[in-house]
Amino acid sequence: MLPSFELLMPETLPEALEMLAGYAPDAMPLAGGTNLVPDLRGGKRRPGVLVNVHGLDALQYIGRQDRYVVMGAGVSLADVLESELIGAHGRVLQEAARVFANPLIRNRATVGGNLGNASPAADTVPPLLVLDAELKLASAGESRWVGLEDFFVDVCDTICRHVELITAVRWLVPPPRTFSRFRKLTLRKSTAISVVSVAVRVTLGESGRCVDAAVALGAVAPTPIRVHEAEEVLRGEALTPEVIDRATRFACTAASCIGDVRSSAAYRERVTDVLTRRLLAEAQEWSEEQWERS
Amino acid sequence: MGTKLITLSVNGRRHEIVAPPNATLLQALRDLGCTDVKNGCGKGDCGACAVLLNGRAVNSCLVLAWQAEGAEIVTNAGLGTLDQPHPLQTAFADAGAAQCGYCTPGMIVSAKALLDDNPTPSVQEIREAISGNLCRCTGYTKIVEAIQACEAEPHKER
Ligand SMILES: Cc1cc2nc3c(=O)[nH]c(=O)nc-3n(C[C@H](O)[C@H](O)[C@H](O)COP(=O)(O)OP(=O)(O)OC[C@H]3O[C@@H](n4cnc5c(N)ncnc54)[C@H](O)[C@@H]3O)c2cc1C
Numbered sequence: 001m002l003p004s005f006e007l008l009m010p011e012t013l014p015e016a017l018e019m020l021a022g023y024a025p026d027a028m029p030l031a032g033g034t035n036l037v038p039d040l041r042g043g044k045r046r047p048g049v050l051v052n053v054h055g056l057d058a059l060q061y062i063g064r065q066d067r068y069v070v071m072g073a074g075v076s077l078a079d080v081l082e083s084e085l086i087g088a089h090g091r092v093l094q095e096a097a098r099v100f101a102n103p104l105i106r107n108r109a110t111v112g113g114n115l116g117n118a119s120p121a122a123d124t125v126p127p128l129l130v131l132d133a134e135l136k137l138a139s140a141g142e143s144r145w146v147g148l149e150d151f152f153v154d155v156c157d158t159i160c161r162h163v164e165l166i167t168a169v170r171w172l173v174p175p176p177r178t179f180s181r182f183r184k185l186t187l188r189k190s191t192a193i194s195v196v197s198v199a200v201r202v203t204l205g206e207s208g209r210c211v212d213a214a215v216a217l218g219a220v221a222p223t224p225i226r227v228h229e230a231e232e233v234l235r236g237e238a239l240t241p242e243v244i245d246r247a248t249r250f251a252c253t254a255a256s257c258i259g260d261v262r263s264s265a266a267y268r269e270r271v272t273d274v275l276t277r278r279l280l281a282e283a284q285e286w287s288e289e290q291w292e293r294s
Numbered sequence: 295m296g297t298k299l300i301t302l303s304v305n306g307r308r309h310e311i312v313a314p315p316n317a318t319l320l321q322a323l324r325d326l327g328c329t330d331v332k333n334g335c336g337k338g339d340c341g342a343c344a345v346l347l348n349g350r351a352v353n354s355c356l357v358l359a360w361q362a363e364g365a366e367i368v369t370n371a372g373l374g375t376l377d378q379p380h381p382l383q384t385a386f387a388d389a390g391a392a393q394c395g396y397c398t399p400g401m402i403v404s405a406k407a408l409l410d411d412n413p414t415p416s417v418q419e420i421r422e423a424i425s426g427n428l429c430r431c432t433g434y435t436k437i438v439e440a441i442q443a444c445e446a447e448p449h450k451e452r
Pocket residue numbers: 028029030031032033034035036037038053073074099100101102105108109110111112113114115116117121122123124160164165166167191192193194337338339
């Protein structure tokens with residue numbers, strides 16, 4: 001049996017926001033429940049009131065708005081995997097969805113829940129960080145867009161206030177000739193939390209040099225992180241082994257790995273190096289193909 | 295803690311049940327007598343509780359009963375009976391894909407969701423589709439063979 005709580009079942013988003021405001025700070029949103037239900041059962045979370053946001057129509061779309069790809073926070077990982085629009089303009093996020101948990105969990109788990117849960121190992125975060133994603137935080141009568149990089153404060157802690165809900169996620173459609181990929185290392189192939197995850201985005205200019213780059217890491221610090229020092233190294237350069245090596249070393253420096261049930265600190269550091277290097281090497285191979293094609 | 299009257303359609307039959315807010319769909323189904331839906335880990339790790347919820351395979355232990363209000367639910371028992379088994383159920387029996395049987399209803403639900411979407415999956419696709427279902431007995435080989443065998447037969451859907 002789960003511990004007892006009150007469960008509110010709003011039918012619209014405004015109603016849900018009113019309910020969150022009415023019961024703050026004792027109310028929490030419930031989406032797919034793939035984090036929250038086990039956490040309730042284990043006693044990790046003890047909210048008095050849950051506000052169900054799963055299935056709210058207003059949170060359930062993926063579309064293009066001007067130069068942005070925009071999706072509602074209620075979109076499931078299965079929806080992300082199936083979306084042609086995300087395949088075309090957010091491949092890095094789709095790659096994370098492909099290796100996320102397993103099909104049963106992906107059918108329930110939402111992007112909003114993955115962000116709201118704020119695990120250092122949340123797999124949608126490194127991809128959304130390299131896409132420079134923004135989140136829409138809404139409360140009754142108000143809303144604001146915040147950069148994802150400013151969203152996380154600490155393990156399981158974000159700037160989202162008790163009365164607020166993540167309602168949408170958006171990113172600018174990346175320029176043509178953009179490479180974006182995600183890799184995670186896990187202890188087995190499915191249903192496994194990341195030991196380390198890495199996302200990389202590289203945009204090539206006319207000359208074949210990298211004009212813009214982003215590198216993000218998961219599970220190596222209290223929150224997922226962007227590695228701006230590595231990006232500085234890549235920007236304006238051709239992706240030579242030397243440049244890749246320098247960027248990778250910055251990624252390893254930025255990581256503050258700890259040991260836990262999944263890995264020792266030393267192994268995490270090693271894997272951060274290997275995965276970052278591999279993704280940048282793939283970017284390099286891809287950039288050569290682009291160059292040959294043009 | 296107020297209870298609520300909710301409607302669930304389970305294997306084609308409408309049920310009205312009274313459920314407290316903290317009841318999971320798994321509990322509600324078992325209370326309705328659907329004991330083919332197994333209570334394994336209760337936290338999303340094993341897939342023994344898998345059911346089709348509006349056509350999608352999900353872990354019923356992670357869904358609150360109230361969240362399933364009005365939904366169409368199909369369990370393994372809804373796919374076929376002893377007299378008229380579903381091709382997947384026949385294939386599992388023929389291939390020896392069930393030993394203790396605890397994982398079997400969830401496996402069949404995941405396999406059904408796969409074949410609905412992709413009638414001719416590769417071995418890799420089959421393995422991926424059942425990757426949320428743990429089996430402690432079979433080593434998975436015969437389960438994969440059963441799903442493959444079923445895929446080879448022309449589908450006699452209900
Ligand atoms: C077996 C298993 C495997 C898993 N594998 C992975 C994996 O590979 N990668 C991974 O990253 N995670 C994994 N997870 C964790 C989990 O599935 C994800 O974090 C999922 O995205 C959570 O989404 P949800 O909709 O289920 O959220 P819920 O459990 O409903 O909520 C999670 C938290 O977010 C809050 N929340 C929900 N929606 C919102 C919103 N719109 N705005 C603000 N806050 C909100 C809730 O209040 C709660 O604190 C796994 C979990 C299980 C059980």
